[in-house]
Amino acid sequence: MALLCCHLPTPLGEMLAVASDRGLCLLEFDTQQRIGRELAQVEAARGGPAQEGRNATHDQLAVELAEYFAGRRQRFGVPLDLVGTxxxxxxWQALLQIPYGHTRSYAxxxxxxxxxxxxxxxxxxxxxxKVSIVVPCHRVIGSDGSLTGFGGGLPRKQALLALEGGAVQRDWIADAG
Incomplete structure (x- = not known):
């Protein structure tokens, strides 16, 4: 299975996108320290090194990211080929169920x-x-409403949440402990 990678510009910084014949495997900001480890995990799971290039998944992703950052897309349709346990x-499937403009707690x-x-x-x-923005881990916050952990950095998490709704709706009840 061929793995192709390319860099895509976004308003929050350049991102590395890696896709197999089945779909998107990795989408991370270039500045993240863990990107090398994540790329190695994808390459090991999909049987070989990623080569520079683009396929239809990259083309669709570029269009959808541009629409998302322009406020015209709330749900991504790009096919996914997720690598994980x-x-x-x-x-991650639970993350995909969190609606645009909403947050959930980890609990x-x-x-x-x-x-x-x-x-x-x-x-x-x-x-x-390994698939930032499209698999929206930025929509998960602490039970007390605080912004916690995001591989792309908390300023990017805050910017993504602001993009999705200005005043993000907290439609969950804060958990004790």
Whole structure:
């Protein structure tokens, strides 16, 4: 399976996009320290090194990212080829269910995957999300409403949440502890 990678500009910085024949495997800001490790994980899981180039997934992603940052897209349609453990994949599927302009707590995300005591494991899985923005881990915040952990940095998380709604709706009840 061929892995192709290219760089895509966004208003928040250049991003590395890696896609297989099946879909998007990695989308991260170039400045992230973990990008090399994540790329190596994708390459190992998909059987070879990524080559510079683009495919239809990259083209669709470029259009959808431009629409998202212009405020004209709330849901991505680009095909995904996520690389992770079964638990991580479940956590990431729960992220895909958080509506645009809304947030959830890590505890609420844990409940959504049927693992109500796995709040820390869910937070760790979100930290391993290799497809920033499209798999919206930026929509998960602390139970007290605080902005916590985001691989792209908290200023980018804040900017993404502001883009999605100015005053982000907190439609969950704060969890105790």
């Amino acid at each position: 079964p638990f991580q994949l479940a956590a 609420e995300q844990a409940r959504a995957i049927g693992r109500p005591t796995a709040t820390r494991a869910v937070a760790a899985a979100n930290g391993q999300n």
